[in-house]
Amino acid sequence: MKQSVYDLTQQHRSIRNFKDEPLSDEVVKQLVEAGQMASTSSYIQAYSIIGVRDPEIKKALKEVSGQQYVVDNGYLFVYVIDYYRHSLINEKENGNMNTSFESAEGLLVGAIDVALAAENVALxxxxxxxxxxxxxxxxxxxxxxxxxxxxxxxxxxxxxxAVGIPSDNDQGSPKQRLPFEHVFHENKYNADKVAQLEQIERYDKDIQNYYEQRTNGQRSETWSEQIVNMMSQKTRPDILERLNQKGFIKK
Incomplete structure (x- = not known):
């Protein structure tokens, strides 16, 4: 019996070691078509998907990423917010659409469209x-x-x-997410500090146990420690400047 979509979501884990088996053109087309059927705000479809097979382009992207699985995979997709087509329509129709796609709201619409399409592809x-x-x-x-x-x-x-067939030596397992009651708020947001901190403390213990078991004691880190270490660093400070250069957040 075929598993349900719910069961599939519960098995998700990031794969970082793939077999050297490329995806066929047919599979790539099916994946992109699945992405295209995701919901899109007001039918704007403000995204594109760039497929990369060329090993030299993969190597160049790996220099940016620093991660070997940018090169070693079955296929590589790059997801972009795309208002280029809209700018062409705007020019042709002598419109005023740039007030929309150059705005902060336009950026959010594009980012959401990209994320929805990508999750369809992943599933x-x-x-x-x-x-x-x-x-x-x-x-x-x-x-x-x-x-x-x-x-x-x-x-x-x-x-x-990166997409591909997991290698035989990839023994990862799904990583436990935050507790249901911590993420799901019914009717109104529950900002009770005591309750939130208690939930986080319990979750920290679960994640610490996960890392200890997965690494045979080589790693012992709570979720809070991991998040503090990561989010305390100033990362990618040029993003706003690069967005402006590409014509985003001008309004």
């Missing part, structure tokens, strides 16, 4: 037996990524996704 790939890993590391140097992929104005790279 479909996993349903086909492939593994995936998202690559936010491509934002380490968005100017370089734009140069490598020839991205015009009003097109901005958000993240990549």
């Amino acid at each position: 479909t790939a996993e349903d086909m037996g492939y593994g995936v890993v998202f690559l936010g590391s491509l934002r380490n140097d968005v100017a370089k990524v734009s140069e490598i992929l020839d991205l015009p104005e009003h097109v901005f790279p958000l993240f990549g996704m």
Whole structure:
């Protein structure tokens, strides 16, 4: 009996070691078509998906990412906010659409469209037996990524996704998420500090146990410690400047 979509979501984990087996053109087309059927705000479809097979382009993107699985995978997708087509329509129709796609709201619409399409691709790939890993590391140097992929104005790279058949030695397991009651708020947001901190403390213990078991005691870190270490660093400070250069957040 085929598993449900719910069961599939509960098995998700990032795959970072893939077999050297490329995806066929047919599979790539099916994955992109699945992404295209995701919901899109007001039918705007403010995204594009760039597929990368060329090993030299993968190597160049790996220099930005620093992650080997940008090169070693079955296929690489790069997801971009895309208002280039809208700018062409705007010019042809002598419209005033730039007040929309150059705004902060336009940026949010594009980012949401990208995320929805990408998640459709990820779920479909996993349903086909492939593994995936998202690559936010491509934002380490968005100017370089734009140069490598020839991205015009009003097109901005958000993240990549490596897809492929998991290698036999990939023994990862799904990582426990925050407790249901911590994420789900019914009717109104529950900002009770005591309750929130108690939930986080319990979750910290669960994650610490997860890392200890997974690494045979080599790693012992709570979720809070991991988040503080990561979010206390100033990362990618040029993003706003790069967005402005690409024609975003001008309004």
